[in-house]
Structure formats: C-alpha cells, structure tokens
Amino acid sequence: MKTKLMRLFAAITVFASIMPLSACLDPVPLDECGFVITIGIDRGREKRFYYTFALQRPLSEQNTDAEGGAIALAAEGDGIFEAINEMEGNVPYSLDFSRTNFLIFSRETAEAGGAEELISTSFDALKIRTSAVMIVSEGSASEFIGGMYSNNDANISKLLSALMLDEKKTGMVTVMSVSRLLEACSDGRFDYCAAYGVYDDGIITDTGQKKSESDGKNPLAEVEIGDRAGGLKSMIVGAAVFSGFRMTGTLTRYETMLLNMVTGAFKTGVVTFPYKDTGGTVSVLLSLEKSRLAVGNDLSGSARITLTAAVHGKDADVPDSEIDAWLTGELPGILAEDMLNVFMKCRGADSDAMRFGTEAVKLFSTAAGWNAFLWKERYRDFLPAFYVAVKNADKYIGEDMQ
Amino acid sequence: MKLKQGRIGFAAGTSLAALAVFSSEVFSIDSKTMYANGNASYAALPLAVMISLLILLPAAAVSEGGLAGLFADAFGKAGGAVAAAVVSVGFVRAAAKPMTGFLEVLARLVFDGVPYARILLYIMPVTVLIAWKGFESIGRLALVFSGLIFVSVLIAAASAAPEFEVSRLYPLPSVNADTAGKTLSGTAFALPPLAALLTNEKGLGGKRNVLKTAAAAAALSAVLICFTQLALGLVYPYGILSGLSMPLYRINFLSLRQSYALRLDKLFIMMWLTGCVISCAYLVYSASLLLTVSFSARDVTPAVFTLSAAVFCFATAEFSEKYAAVSFAESFFSRFGALFAAVPILLAAAVGSIRKGRRIPS
C-alpha cells in the first residue's frame, strides 16, 4: 500500500512539474479576434502599399440595420506586417487571417508585381490559405471592397464567393486560387489568370433602392434609361492575364469565356452572336464537351475543342434549319478564329494563359530536361492551330420531344 | 523478466506495422531532397517498403527468438549486443524524424509561434505512456486508431480530387540514380517498423505470424503510400512540393469551395499525429526490448524512458540554435541511414543461415 502511494506521489510530482513547463499554447479567444475576409492592396501615397482589410462584423440583433456586414481597416506600409502593426494599435482585437478568401489588387499594383511580395513571404506567417482567390480591380482595391457592401447580406465573404461562383456559371469569369499563381511562377508551365473587376459608382444598389423606398420615394427614381440598377457596385468584367507575378493584359468577358473553353474550365454559357450580315442576332447556349491541347516535339501545337450548342433565341428572320446549319458549319470557324485572337493577345502579353506549357512538359522525362528547355522563351514563337467542333444539341432535344 | 510483451493477433500486428511504416515514410520526407528533380515518391517509397520486406524475410526465416536471438546466434552475445545497439539507432531515428515534421507544422501553421518544446510536452508524456504500457496495449491502440487514420488520409486526398491535374506529375520518374537514392533513403524509414515485428516475435506468436504480418503490413502501407503520394503529385507539381514541409497537410488548401468538410485539415493532422505517436511508441518499445534482451537486463522500463528521451532530443535537435554543430550527423544518416538497419540484419541472416545449414545433419 505504501509502495503504491509512493508510486502515485512520484507520478503526480513528475506530472505536476511538466505541466507548468508546458502551459497553454497561447490561445486567443474567438471574441478577441477580428477575422479578415478580404485584403485589398493599392499603391501607397507615402509608403509602398496601402492595405485595406475587410473584417467580418459579429452578427447580432443590434447590427441587422447597420450598413453592410463588414468593418474596414486601412493603413499604409512598406510591407503587410508594418500595416498590421499600425492597425492593431487602435483596434481592441487581434487580426486573424485564417478566413481570408479574397485578395484584391489594384491594376497598378498588379502590373508592378505587388502580388509577389505579399504571397511569397506572408502566407504561411499570416496563415492565409492558398485557396484564397485573387481579383484585380480596374480602380483602387479599397473602392472595390467598398462596392461589395450590401444590406441584404452581412456576410461579405459569402457575397464575394457567390459573386465569383455565379459568374463562373456563365463561363465568362476565371476563378483561380493563389496556389495557381504560385504554381505558375514556380516552374513556368503556364501563366496565371485572375478575375478582373471594376467599381461602378453609378449603380443604384439594393441598399440605395431600399433607402429610397423607406424615404417614400420611387426606388428607381434616380435610374435613367441605360443605367445599371440593382446588385452591388463592384462587378467582374473579365480576366487579367499575368506573366509570372506581373499583370500584363486584360481580356473581355467573351475573351475570357473562350480562354476557359481552351483550358477546360468552361461548363456552360450563353453567347449572343451577330447572324451573318442580317443585322440580327442568335443567342446560343454553349456547353463544353472536351478540350484537348497538344504540343509536339517540333513545337507544333493544336487545341481541339468540342462544344454542344443549343439555340436559346434568335433575333433574325431566318428559318431554324438555316440556323442549325450555321451552328455546325460557320460557328466553329468563328469560334476558332476568336480563340486564335485571344491566344495572340495573351502571347502578346507574354502570358501562357491557355496553358500549353502543361502539355509541353510531357515531352520530357527529366526535370533537368524541362528546366533546360526554357518554355517561356520558346512560347514567344509558338503558334498552335485551333480546331473547334460544334454539335447541335437542339436536334437531341427535338427528338426527345417527339 | 518484465518485458511487457503480451500477445496480439494478426489484425493488430498488421495495423500497427502498417501505421508505423506509413507514418515513418510519409511524414519523414525531406521535401527538398525527395522532390528535387521531379516527383518519384509515389514509386520510390512503395518500392522502399517492398525492399524492406525482402530484407526482413530471410532474417525472419532463420531467426530463433526474434531479432535479438538472431543477432546473438550470428554474432555471439557481445557482437549481438553491438548489432542490437546499431539497429536501435535506426529505430530511434525512424521514430524521431516524423516527429520533427509534425513539430514544425504544428508550431508554424497550427499554433501561432508557440515554442517547439512546449508543443512537445503535450506529445511526449502520451508517447512514453503508450511505450511503457507494453506491446499488447500498443497493438490494440493501433487497431483502434488505424482505421480512422487511414480513412482520414483517404478523405483528405480524395477531397482534393477536383484539383487533380495529370500534367503535374510530369516529368514522370525514370530509373536512374536519383530515383535509386530516394528509394534507399525511404528504406531507412520503412525497414525499422518491419524489423520491429521480428523483435516482437513472441508477442506476435511465432515466426510464421511475423512473416504473415510483415507481408500484409508492407502491402497495405505500400498501397496507401502510393495513393497518398500520387494524390499529392496530382495536386502540387514537384517545384511547389520541394518547398513545402508536410505537403499532405496542405492538400486541401487549393479547394475553392471551402465547406466545413474541406477545412478539417487541423483535425486530420491531429489524427495523423496520433498515428505518429503510436508509431513512435512502437519503435521505442521495440528498440527497448531489443536492447533489454540483448544486454540481458531484467526490465524493459529503463530502456523505454531512456530511448523516449533520446527520440525527443533528436526530434527537437533541428530547431536548436546549436544544430549546425550536429547537422553533419543528420546528413550522414540521411545518406546512410538505411544501412544502419539493413546491414546488421542482412549480415545476421546470412551468418545465421550458414550456421543453420551446418547444424542440419546431412
């Protein structure tokens, strides 16, 4: 019994002497954190960069009538840590970046390669997940973030995600995570493509309409014919192509859709084409069946894309049979030509946004061979052929309905 | 003699060895070296496991009384003790290396700037407790957790499937010196857990069971390692992998839709840490048993405590300011570590089989 007690005492002593050495692992309670949802980076006035952080506001009854659901913090700094130190000086919580989902760069910053500094040094230290999505804003990033505020949904992260992923459904937006940027810059197999957004102050948002209504006015009183109304002031309008860490060009929505078709990221989308010279238009629902890129040993290349198309509407006084013939006959040529134009635009911006490099690497059996190949330089002379096949989906629908 | 061997069956033995091989291989990878010239890990590491099994088989076939008995038969009592000590170094290294990886990830990515030693003080007592409990408890614990751990690895890898791209595997591995070197370094971590089965021959119920268990564990772990490394290779190209410590932890970091299920990386890493702790305890216990029997000590407990302390010293050595003074040892081990475990076993198997052949009357 005595031995057992001595044994117990020895165990407790050992345990008790270890525990004070370990102590807690520096917990930070939830209510003492500010969760940064979005980071905006602009060119600074006195320092190199101007950082804007959008924080998620705690949701409670008191906040439902407040404007939007985000708190914005902003400060200048030569690096992000300097800005964070500046900000934390007057906020009663510590900033937590584990929920950061969006990085918004102004065009100026993106063209100057500002992404490299933030991403290569800070991600691990700030514990930002590399699934964060990059957006380049035509104007300033802080303005773009401000345009995301909405009274209808206080969850700003959800708003941005919904915006991005809904846009993706149209096929006219490219949504890529930061990990893709790192991958692109690590061994040059392809180049990154970020979503490109603008801020339009003229848009009367849902919040504005609600305010008008609550003032007893017509919610659309200030909207003129031709103006945009509803939704948010910030929107995605295309893609920004990169060469390494620098932004080198932009693509329109249609061009982004074509880019997505070639890279295989496209699912479905509706495009309105002018029908020959009739002055009318045809709206076509396109779906991607397959996209195959090939690069040969002699640096020849090809892109073979197969699409299915269904006519959604026409504004031309033309019989359906003629449009069917146009779908499978002429439309492929139009698309192939447009894709080539997009390729040339990207190549002109020194960007392998169409990812031909990912096929070129398959020609090599060693990493040394690939590294010695210098794809980035050879890409400047690379000219692939684009082949597009379009299948008429209407025919199948028609048959089923019989 | 108080050896705490107990007895475990085929299922527990297979789970234990498979878990140990998997943890040792996957979590002890030195990314800079393994992914330096392409990603051959999904072929090299399973191959290393199979080679380790082939090294073990002849030793198990001729051994009488486990690995300690094999060494004693082949090299005599004193020589056997020396061989046991050399092999134990291999065991300890295989136990310590994955722990280093976990400490680094936990300190840098999971807990914000917490000292490594403080994190270790949560892991160390549990590891020592399990090793101290004995082989039976270790085996049953492995059986309890192995299913969960393997499923979590599969879920983590499978949930990254939308991000898979075959082009990331290129350039494909080829048979060359680089791949051979990676296979050899993998053997340094695959052989100790399998050899530890032979050390615990009594606990497994005989030579035959050791062979069966080793074969099953090697097959299971090889498949899992191949799957895991393949998934990693499909998510990250080798250029990115070479800069990541414990890339498996970040396998879901690419997924755009961050639902709850895809943010379980911290939960998964704790499960994998559990596997590492059990594997570490298993190797520590086995090394302790080997030394205890070889040096004819009466109790395995002192060796357990001593080797546990050694494991944790090795695990934290890399984070020490004075590491540069001993880094040559790690670079030595990373090149020749496989030999530490393999050479004594192969030699003992050869000598043992010769002696056995002589003993059989013609």
Place this chain on the structure above:
Amino acid sequence: MFMRLTDIVGFDKEKRSFELYEKEKGTPDPFGAWRDGRAKDEKEPPFPRSVCEAYELFSKEFNRGKNGDVVLRRFLTGKRRASLAVYMNGMADDTKVNDFILRPLMTFEGERITLKGLLENTIRIGETRRVSSLNEVFLAVMDGMTALFLDGESEAAILETHGFEKRAIGSAENEKVVSGPKESFTESLRTNITLMRRLIHEKDLVAETGLTGGGGNTRLAIVYREGVTNEALLTEIKRRLGRIRTGSILTSGMLGQMIEDDRDSPLPQILSTERPDRAASRVMQGCVCILVEGSPFALIMPVTFFSLMNSPEDVYLRKPLGTMLRLVRYAGAAASVLLPGYFLSLTLYHHGILSTEVLSTVMASRMMVFEPIGVEMLLLLFIFQLIREAGQRVPGNIGQAIGIIGGLVMGQAAVTAHLASPVVLIIVAASGLGNFCIPDYQTQLAASYFRIFAVIAAWMGGLLGLSAAVIAAACHMAGLKSFGVPYLAPFAPRAARKRPLIFRGDIGMHERPDDVTNTSFDGRLEEEE
C-alpha cells in the same frame, strides 16, 4: 535507498494478470471452504449433547440478554423428550415454526423418538438437513432457519423456515426500456435466483450459494451454466471471492470493486444490472452472474466496453430500429465526451475550421459574457452535474421538477445575466443528453467526468491537448481487462463474432455465445433435420 526506489517505480515486478485464455495453474480452495465464516484455525465449541447445554451455549453466543429477537424454545417432543428450537424472530416465519415444527413434535405419539425419524415422518418442512457442526447451526439460525436439538442427539436438524419481510418485485428504476420486461431484482437472494430460473429453463443452470467476507457476513450466489461457462473464469472468480477479508457488510457495489482487475480505473470492469432479463441474457452467453443478499443489483462478468454500451432493448426491437438506436447511442456517447472539448479548441485555437457564419454568431453571443470561455464551459458542466445529482437524490415529482427548473430557468437566467452564452449552453446541454444515452450508470459517470478532463486539455492545448487526452484514455482502455477479457474485445483484439459490433445484426446472430467468453461449446441447439 536504491532498493526502495526500484520498489516505488516497480522495476522487475511482473504484474500478475489473469488471462481467460489460459488455464489457471492449480485450483483454489473450494469455494465456501470458510462457510462458517471463521478462520480455519479458530476452534469450534464442542457440540452440546443435552438441551440444557445447548440452551446455555446459544444464550451466550447470541447474547440473549441483549438480543431481543433470539428465540430459544424449550419443549417436550412426544411429551417426554426434551427439545430446543432456536430461531430468530422476524427472520423465521412464526407460522411455519408453530404449525409445522412445534405442534407436530409436541403432539407426537410415536414410540421411538429419533431426530432422523422425526425428520422423515413428523416435521412438515420441505428443506431439512442434519448437521453436527455448530458453526453451520449458527449461520443457519442467522439466515432465518430453525435449529432443532433433541436431548442426547449428536446432531441438530436445520429446518427451512425463512419468513422475513421483503420488498415485492418492482420495475427497474435505473434501466428503463420501452418494449421489454419491467421486472427488477430485489434484495432477497432467493427471489433473485428464482427470477433467473424463470428466464433460463436450462438444467445446466447452477446457482452456487455461499458466503464471502472474512466474517462470512455476505451471502451470495454465483449463477452460471455448468458445461458452458469457462472453467478457468469460474475458478478465478471463486479465487478472488475467497481472498476477500473484510468485516463490513458487502453490497454488490463493494463486492464488485473488491474482485475487479483494476480498482483505480474509472471504467467499470463488471456490469451491474437490476434487470433479470439482462442478467439472464449474459449468463446464456457464457458470463457469470453474482447475486448478493441485500442488494438488488446483479454483477455480471466478464464485460467489454461494447457490452456496457448495449442495451437489452436493442434486441427487443426490429433490426433497423435497433441499429438506429445503437448509432444514436454511440454518437451521443461520443458527443458527450468530445463535443465540449472540441468546441472549446475551435473557439480558442482553431478558428479557421468554423465557417464565417458560426464565427460571427459565437462572437456575437459571447459579447457581454465576462468570463473566459473555458471557465464558462466548466461552470456550466459543473452546474449540469449539480442538477443531475440533485434530481437523483430528491424523490419523485420534485426530482423531475428540479431537472426542469434547473435546466430551463437557470439556463435562461444565466444567459440573461451574461454568465453564459447561448451557444455554450447548447453545447453543454447536447453533451449532457448524449451522456444519458449510455446505458450503464458507472460508464455514464466515467464519461461525464472524463469530459471535464477533456475540456481542460482542450483549453490548454486545443486539438493537440484534446488528442493527447483521448489517446491517453484509449491507451488505458486498450490495456484494461475484465476477468481476463480485454476491454475493447472483440474489436481490439479481434475475436470471432457472428454479429456486428455496433449495428444490430440479424436476430439469429444473437444465438451464439460471444467468442470472448471462451465458452466450452457454442451453446447453439442442434438443427433439426
């Protein structure tokens, strides 16, 4: 000094453990060797040859001057032979003594008066025996029997006259089922054995009665199936019972602790049940059941963790329903133990796992709460335990009211007073409900106290601390045994089993005994051709 240190750490001391798979070496003293309840070397007084001697002896031994319930009745058998009837008033049935012993003997008109002859022809009592050991006589009288002495005889007759008051068979209060038998054990050993026999109509069912404790104060019965239950298990149980040396009165709870493998473990290694159907089902599976006089709980051994988590109702319901019940039960048990700690680690260390909506909600709910979340969690767990204990101690409807008042009113008041946040309250309540899903009371308590340990571990180390706590607990369970059967069997180690571990298998799968009890045969009836 060095020797003491090695003693303390326990170097080189092999811990003796019983393996059910191996035959025990040697046999213990036969169970009941100390039936008389005294040490063997204690001298027994000589058997009294005359009634006067017997009268004096019993007056002295039973302290007749002080003990008001000892009855020493002198009378004449057949109006000529001096006789003495000794019994305890209240333990023996007066009617039986008067009508079936005293009257026939007093009115006996036969010529020859012998004890044997009277037992065979005159005394109208079912269970009788003749003894020549005074210790046996003492025990029998204390047990409610009547001892009969005839002048000049060298033996006494022990006559079964039990007639003490006992509680009627009621319903199980702590193990309620919806569709199943409602009877429960009582404090009477005889009644409990009867309840078992009503359920198990097998002639190999043995109820071996005897005494245990240093003073032989505790009467118990070991119930098992001869030829089915493993001999080594029985031998080991009897050995452990024979080792008990205590002067106190043993209830089943105390007895169970005295014969368990690891008394320091919070987890029970013996199943304690008040349901005869549960006990009978386990005995049919090859387990051993101990019934203790004065205790309405039966002890079943060996047990495993999975058998503690199973409820008899699982097999009374249909397969899908039984399976759902079990899944809910296991999920509840897991939630009970891990949910508070997991939530705490997420809110303190690993915020990234929670979605933004949950983060915002939790942040908003904790806005005015002044104490740290760890303290809040522990406080609520403590209050929950208080309500639970108070509700159990207070009888009837008031106890239920306390549960409702405590739960609703205090919870709401705590939130209003900013002592607690709604989210944490929900977590603690869910954990508490999950705890009640565990069928075995001791396991429930062990789980409810382990979760406090898990909460502290999570508070200190987040998921790392919680993992360390879970691994340590699992390690303990992996090394625990219940009478030679590993606690986590048949999962770890694997044992042959027909039925699934967690799912409720087909009803036909429940015919065979568990492999872990290592029965002598599989207990299945031969199939008819």
